[in-house]
Amino acid sequence: xxxxxxxxxxxxxxxxxxxxxxKYSKIKNHYEYSTLREGYNVKIWNESSDIxxxxxxxxxxxxxxGGSGEDIMIIFELIGKYLCVEPFLSTGLMSSTALISCRxxxxxxxxxxxxxxxxxxxxxxxxxxxxxxSLVKVKAHKNKNIWHLDGTKSFVLNGDQSxxxxxxxxxxxxxxxxxxxxxxxxxxxxxxxxxxxTIDGYRCSEISFDSVPGKLLCSDERAYKCILETIFAGTxxxxxxxxxxxxxxxxxxxxxxxTRTQFGKSIGSFQALQHRMVDLMIEIEQAKSCVMxxxxxxxxxxxxxxxxxxxxxxxxxxxxxxxxxxxxxLHGGIGMTWEYNLQNYAxxxxxxxxxxxxxxxxxxxxxxxxxx
Amino acid sequence: MDxxxxxxxxxxRNEIREWLSINLPKNITQKVRxxxxxxxxxxxxxMKKLNENGWLAxxxxxxxxxxxxxxxxxxxxxxxxxxxxxPRVVPFGLNMLGPVLIEYGSEKQKQYYLPRILNCxxxxxxxxSEPGSGSDLASLKTIAIDNGDYYLVNGQKTxxxxxxxxxxxxxxxxxxxxxxxxxxxxFLLIDIKSPGVEVKPIITLDGEHExxxxxxxxxxVPKENLLGEVNKxxxxxxxxxxxxxxxxxxxxxxKKAIDHLKTIASEITKNGLPLIxxxxxxxxxxxxxxxxxxxxxxxxxxVSAASEGKAPEMExxxxxxxxxxxxxxTSDLLRKAIGPMALPYISEQxxxxxxxxxxxxxxxxxxxxxxFINRKISIYGGSNEIQKNIVAKSAFKx
Ligand SMILES: Cc1cc2nc3c(=O)[nH]c(=O)nc-3n(C[C@H](O)[C@H](O)[C@H](O)COP(=O)(O)OP(=O)(O)OC[C@H]3O[C@@H](n4cnc5c(N)ncnc54)[C@H](O)[C@@H]3O)c2cc1C
Numbered sequence: 001x002x003x004x005x006x007x008x009x010x011x012x013x014x015x016x017x018x019x020x021x022x023k024y025s026k027i028k029n030h031y032e033y034s035t036l037r038e039g040y041n042v043k044i045w046n047e048s049s050d051i052x053x054x055x056x057x058x059x060x061x062x063x064x065x066g067g068s069g070e071d072i073m074i075i076f077e078l079i080g081k082y083l084c085v086e087p088f089l090s091t092g093l094m095s096s097t098a099l100i101s102c103r104x105x106x107x108x109x110x111x112x113x114x115x116x117x118x119x120x121x122x123x124x125x126x127x128x129x130x131x132x133x134s135l136v137k138v139k140a141h142k143n144k145n146i147w148h149l150d151g152t153k154s155f156v157l158n159g160d161q162s163x164x165x166x167x168x169x170x171x172x173x174x175x176x177x178x179x180x181x182x183x184x185x186x187x188x189x190x191x192x193x194x195x196x197x198t199i200d201g202y203r204c205s206e207i208s209f210d211s212v213p214g215k216l217l218c219s220d221e222r223a224y225k226c227i228l229e230t231i232f233a234g235t236x237x238x239x240x241x242x243x244x245x246x247x248x249x250x251x252x253x254x255x256x257x258x259t260r261t262q263f264g265k266s267i268g269s270f271q272a273l274q275h276r277m278v279d280l281m282i283e284i285e286q287a288k289s290c291v292m293x294x295x296x297x298x299x300x301x302x303x304x305x306x307x308x309x310x311x312x313x314x315x316x317x318x319x320x321x322x323x324x325x326x327x328x329x330l331h332g333g334i335g336m337t338w339e340y341n342l343q344n345y346a347x348x349x350x351x352x353x354x355x356x357x358x359x360x361x362x363x364x365x366x367x368x369x370x371x372x
Numbered sequence: 373m374d375x376x377x378x379x380x381x382x383x384x385r386n387e388i389r390e391w392l393s394i395n396l397p398k399n400i401t402q403k404v405r406x407x408x409x410x411x412x413x414x415x416x417x418x419m420k421k422l423n424e425n426g427w428l429a430x431x432x433x434x435x436x437x438x439x440x441x442x443x444x445x446x447x448x449x450x451x452x453x454x455x456x457x458x459p460r461v462v463p464f465g466l467n468m469l470g471p472v473l474i475e476y477g478s479e480k481q482k483q484y485y486l487p488r489i490l491n492c493x494x495x496x497x498x499x500x501s502e503p504g505s506g507s508d509l510a511s512l513k514t515i516a517i518d519n520g521d522y523y524l525v526n527g528q529k530t531x532x533x534x535x536x537x538x539x540x541x542x543x544x545x546x547x548x549x550x551x552x553x554x555x556x557x558x559f560l561l562i563d564i565k566s567p568g569v570e571v572k573p574i575i576t577l578d579g580e581h582e583x584x585x586x587x588x589x590x591x592x593v594p595k596e597n598l599l600g601e602v603n604k605x606x607x608x609x610x611x612x613x614x615x616x617x618x619x620x621x622x623x624x625x626x627k628k629a630i631d632h633l634k635t636i637a638s639e640i641t642k643n644g645l646p647l648i649x650x651x652x653x654x655x656x657x658x659x660x661x662x663x664x665x666x667x668x669x670x671x672x673x674x675v676s677a678a679s680e681g682k683a684p685e686m687e688x689x690x691x692x693x694x695x696x697x698x699x700x701x702t703s704d705l706l707r708k709a710i711g712p713m714a715l716p717y718i719s720e721q722x723x724x725x726x727x728x729x730x731x732x733x734x735x736x737x738x739x740x741x742x743x744f745i746n747r748k749i750s751i752y753g754g755s756n757e758i759q760k761n762i763v764a765k766s767a768f769k770x
Contacts, residue, residue, distance in 0.1 A: 155715055199717040263507070338574075353708075
């Protein structure tokens with residue numbers, strides 16, 4: 001047994017860390033990039049392709065240089081540490097996973113993802129589908145041998161900059177059937193797009209289809225499997241991202257406890273607060289361990305893989321909320337201000353509980369995949 | 373033991389409820405309900421109406437224009453205004469400065485300031501905290517030098533709530549630095565329009581402007597604006613902080629929020645069922661409801677004791693701690709209830725008259741924002757940690 005990264009992975013991590021630190025230490029906070037017209041910094045995205053940060057998310061079989069659970073964990077932990085807003089989650093990981101698990105012949109699209117040429121978003125959630133993987137109301141119907149889609153997808157990450165959407169749609173069956181689903185490739189220019197910012201400073205869109213033509217990539221069992229694979233990849237990614245953020249919140253708070261004085265001493269000298277920090281440290285180690293387990297079993301058989309990812313996301317949801325709330329509290333008034341960066345981390349951390357299933361959802365998934 | 377309100381109290385509640393239903397402008401309750409931004413006039417219109425009816429100063433004795441109500445009546449009143457979606461009664465003049473003036477102010481000060489508070493001529497802000505002095509308030513640095521007929525004030529106050537609307541601020545200042553910190557503090561009434569006062573916004577994590585920095589540079593404050601005696605400010609400050617804190621648990625807010633939560637949880641579906649029927653989620657709502665019920669009775673026990681003349685001491689701290697945790701838990705469950713619909717943030721929707729289509733149901737819009745801003749409840753007015761220190765010290769004598 002060993003828990004160390006290989007030399008190669010250490011190098012990958014150091015390269016990415018240097019890159020993100022360089023790009024993100026120049027700015028006041030991530031809003032400087034996320035409020036650009038594109039919702040992220042295009043130059044950083046392109047350069048990230050050059051250093052292998054995108055290909056690190058994609059397996060060698062598809063011309064990538066990584067794609068293992070560990071690669072995803074390393075890259076997204078750093079994305080969390082710097083609150084990086086470029087489309088690694090939507091395009092780099094989720095769309096590539098969707099394309100691969102569809103077994104489609106769209107290898108050119110994968111190449112375009114790796115080279116940073118195309119932004120592709122995976123559209124699955126609908127406004128009231130909550131975290132349900134099979135609840136799909138967007139409809140697909142065939143007209144003169146061409147598939148057309150009708151309906152609206154919600155909370156689509158980087159939707160306003162996408163060239164292509166990978167969309168789940170219902171071909172047949174009831175709205176929550178696991179069968180009767182299809183995965184389609186849609187051109188963004190054919191869709192109605194309503195972009196907005198999220199509470200934590202990222203960019204999402206509502207994407208509406210009004211008889212929009214699409215290409216069927218896969219259907220039925222494979223389509224459902226594709227949705228699961230894609231969502232669970234995303235879940236591992238945001239869980240890892242949360243670990244990077246927790247660590248950052250913790251570090252900011254420890255620093256503050258050392259420098260802030262009240263009653264003639266540093267507030268960090270109060271045992272009541274020291275104990276709170278120790279509790280946080282324990283919980284963060286627990287969450288980190290659970291994410292490591294999920295990353296290490298990413299290529300295992302489905303039940304094990306999904307069970308461990310759900311365990312990680314459940315714990316990350318619980319611990320993330322605790323870390324966000326405690327770190328604000330221990331800062332006092334300063335922690336409530338827009339100006340001070342902690343709030344950006346705290347907000348992202350809590351909002352990760354709203355992406356790909358919250359702690360309750362993953363508790364249920366954990367039970368399901370553990371065959372309770 | 374009797375958990376019922378008396379007939380008189382019930383009539384009192386009905387009277388208030390009816391008055392509110394007639395007198396509260398609909399456009400204002402709409403804004404409160406939608407968590408939209410309130411402007412100065414929104415607060416003032418409501419307070420002026422209350423004043424016309426003699427219901428504004430619930431913490432003042434009748435001889436100064438207060439209601440003279442007992443604690444139970446105040447409790448009922450506070451509950452009804454929250455339920456009615458009224459703006460909050462801005463507390464700084466009415467519930468903070470007013471009682472201190474009545475207890476310690478000169479006759480002249482009382483006659484001048486109290487009516488102005490009632491008429492909404494003055495909007496007071498609370499100038500206690502400073503950048504270096506939050507929990508350790510006595511360490512404050514703002515200094516007032518005696519220059520004969522005026523004090524020359526220099527320093528900085530911060531976290532000043534609604535200071536952007538205020539024309540007056542009551543400040544704790546240092547008038548003697550050669551003694552124990554608590555013994556060199558005075559209580560000054562300062563006109564914000566005086567030269568040298570500058571109010572700058574602080575934006576909070578929800579993107580809103582509610583708190584401010586107040587900079588004081590060579591501000592001349594007439595001697596007559598000293599409240600009570602020089603160097604006795606700490607006594608007054610503490611009086612203010614302990615005065616009538618039975619409403620501190622915010623029970624009416626928790627009750628309203630859990631009703632809202634239950635409504636939303638009946639509308640949202642999870643696995644084909646209303647969320648409120650989901651075993652996992654409904655258990656969390658139920659636990660919260662039990663907490664709120666317990667807190668309500670705990671609070672009423674204190675209120676009832678207060679109306680019998682037993683002023684709350686450490687109960688205030690206990691109520692503040694648990695009350696804030698419960699309010700925060702309620703906004704946490706609201707956040708969880710709406711799932712991914714918590715993500716979108718459209719700032720314009722919090723302006724009056726916004727009429728675009730929301731993303732998802734309209735109730736979803738403010739929920740994440742409220743969750744984050746409600747973190748303040750366990751920080752301001754003496755953080756929960758400080759409240760615990762107070763209780764441990766005063767109750768256990770460890
Ligand atoms: C939204 C908002 C509105 C406010 N409005 C006003 C206002 O109108 N007027 C005004 O004067 N002030 C106002 N305040 C200020 C408020 O009273 C202070 O923020 C509060 O007293 C805490 O002080 P601080 O922020 O400096 O935190 P600090 O005192 O620096 O505390 C930081 C952390 O250390 C903890 N801590 C400190 N000392 C101890 C100890 N001895 N033992 C254990 N833990 C300790 C605190 O609990 C906190 O968790 C407001 C604050 C907020 C956030």
